[in-house]
Amino acid sequence: MRSIAPWARAYILMAALAGAACVAPALTSRTPWAALALLAALYAGCEQITRCRVIGSRVPNGLGTFFPVLLAAVFLLPPAAAALVAVPGALLARVERRPRWVRRLWRAAQIALAAWASAWVYGALGGREAVAGPDFPYAPDFPYALAPAGAAVLAFSLVLTALDGGILATAERVPVRTAWRGLFLRSFAPVAVHGLAGLMMAVLWRSPYGPLAALLVLLPMGVSCWVFAQYHRERAAHQATIRALVQAVDIKDRYTRGHSERVGQASVLIARELGMADERVESLRFAGILHDVGKLGVPTRLLRKDGPLTPEERRVIELHPEYGHEMVRGIGFLGEARAAILHHHERIDGSGYPYGLVGRQIPEFARVVAVADAFDAMTSTRSYRRGRPVATALAELSRCAGSQFDPAMVAALRRALDRHGWHPAVTSDTAGVPGPRQEATGVPAAPGAGAR
Template identity: 40%
Template structure:
């Protein structure tokens, strides 16, 4: 299913949102008193919104913390103005996005302002005597701010990307930021307290310190993750230089298990663990002599044994990396078969670790859709049919069904830039290949005639 963006409806919605935001802003401008304080708060908010970090996507919204302080220091109407001023600084984006973002922030702040006023949140120094009220009102304001924000963004996402985009947005953005925003909102309240306690605009400096530190930690986290992924990929590429035909195999498997994992709705943590496992499943090949991997023709038993060792070698190699235990068991068991005839342990059925069953499917799939020295690449549809036929013998049937569904829906980018099959080579050596009658591969319907 593809979704065509509704460009005209999108513009209409954005224009309406902007008009509403401007009206709110004008109303707030008449309501607000004490211009000097508001100007100071605007300055703090501007600084906050200019402190953008490069790495993090899910950042703690510094501005929303400042807004919490504004409700308490200068009242709800001021917050609308501060939100509008803060939205003047935004990351570069298409004009429609900039307009919508500004409008959406003003309206979110306005919604929160209404909530704050409705709960009779304290404004000014009365906060010192009404701390519980302030706590309740600011928390409610934060929640409303997020809700209005989520609502407006979902509306646009539906028009732009279809209903699927909204689910993604809620899963990955709203759910992960809700608690941090509420937690850091408390810091906004303490900023208000220090501001009113006599420190005035310097309170802004005081509050931004810890927030910037938190952001720094988050961005470092993202940077480490990126570095980790890049380093593992580079490393895998080296190992794959041993065999021209398997180039890119691990990355494609990682991609494929990623698609399947999303279909199965794994948690974020397990999803990334699965992708790691997919990337690393053949890492133990580094311990298999290159002469065996590249050998044209059938392998003898000793050579086959050397190949069968690679899952264990892989676990030995990655054993010290603090991955989830599932990653290691997946690497160790990705050559088990559903009927119990695989290696190294001969596990059968659901005894094979979940991730290993997933990787086994994608591994075979990528092998069959790639060129080998002894045969050309197979078509995707043909390969999916082979997988379906081998349910129960090789693969977990439910997972095969899910995989077939996902590939049908999203397509598959098969290997490119491979050397042409070598006409002189008579038998294969790829241990992943289902079309192998015995030895490293499987026996089954895929063991068709070798072209």
């Protein structure tokens, strides 16, 4: 969005004009300015805090905005006033990418429109009377009050989703058919949580204890926001660590450049077919990506040798699973992935290395990565041979199932490929890589290729 396309400029201008039209009635009608000013100041302050580097400015889109105060305004104020609460915080928010003023204007218009629509739905369903009716001004009518609040949260998320998809299509040139895909599900969950906090604020605001009591809701929400941001910062650090290790392996062993990412992709296909939980799927992806990290401990001349390996040289290369396990044993977040790095060259019949484990003695993650490793070794094109068709690779895996590979893992990969196909990342260039290299094992060339 550094160079804004004309369609995007027009889209942002229309959103800004619509936002201004929503806000305008607050300037001419009987607006509770004291409550509006306090809520606007609170929202602006929370926006500054949640986007500062201490809290974590790199939280994913849609999660870095602190909505409880804004949704409390939705539940307390008329639509125009609720929309106006959003404007100062959005215009003053920290923006890292240029053009900053356009991004601030867009964000202000987007949130103002969402707040206006949400407040209108809430009022139309009698939400304000449920929270503080004329007969029982301090006795909220639960559970009826939850229905209009839920509808308001839904409207808020729908407007954000609609506007976000439009800006992706016009400014980021995302295809229209995919611009809105997944946006609503990503935004609704955090907005729903913030909506509950906002409703609590509104109830306490109208209680005999007043606005000061409502501020107490912000403390646990602020702490949870900080913890969530720290989690994402830690996750980003994990990803950076893994990328650095994989890049180091790719630089050292140019024959298999891109291999690690594809093994991770194939491992995820198998894991999902087996019905593994999301946490284990993610850990298995790490295992696939890092399975060859131990090659950093192998002399480069052996990895790049053109001819067959001597028995002594092969024994050195076969140490790479142990090297890799030693390198990552202190990285706690890898979990079961560490065992896969150590045992991915074990074979079901006990003829593998480094420990000659048999059958179920081999960890499940290692059995998955072994199949994914051999599959990519067969199907990817190297400088010294062309890749085999997927069907041929699957036939070879099936032939070796029960001796080299776990039949259940081979069958899971076959089912996954039948359902999803195989769309790996393009292998990095191999220009300038030395000439053909022969395999030194007596096993079929492709399944044995993972040893190198």
